[in-house]
Amino acid sequence: MIYQTGQCDQEDAVDALDARLLLLLTDAPRLNVLECARRLGVARGTVQARLDRLTEQGILGGFPPQLNLTAMGYGLTAFAVIEIAQGQRTSVSEALDAIEEVCEVHATTGQGDLFVRMVARDHDDLQRVIDAVVSVPGVRRTSTSLALSTPVPPRVRPLLERLAYETNSR
DSSP: OOOOOSOOOGGGSOOHHHHHHHHHHHHOTTOOHHHHHHHHTSOHHHHHHHHHHHHHTTSOOOOOOOOOTTTTTOOEEEEEEEEEOTTOHHHHHHHHHTSTTEEEEEEOSSSOSEEEEEEESSHHHHHHHHHHHHTSTTEEEEEEEEOOOOSSOSOOHHHHHHHHTOSSOO
């Protein structure tokens, strides 16, 4: 699945109730529709309709568990900026998708063409992963950096909170 970034139509925007529902599910993803309705003070059908619409619009993609990769044995996180041969984005992206340790790939502007987040068990394992990345046909050059810490982990909560408690309506 390719995730697109960019602007959405105004009618596709998340309103305050949507944002409060998404915050609730962010905090407790195992809540059922009835419990969400109770906590939000709305009808069960309203929650179900909102979830269906958010899913249909691609805003809500599922409820994966939040995993600690370090605890799973993948203690190193690295980021690579990859320059690729012209016209090779699709084939290179597909090949990177086949490398299990590649967690994310973003097509970018600027210095490189792709920005890749990958994990490894240790330095030797990271070398193996990097070797797999650079051996992908179409990869011209890579520049890899190790993450030393994650002071701000991936998040959407601040955006949802702003939407949930905005005073001006659309």
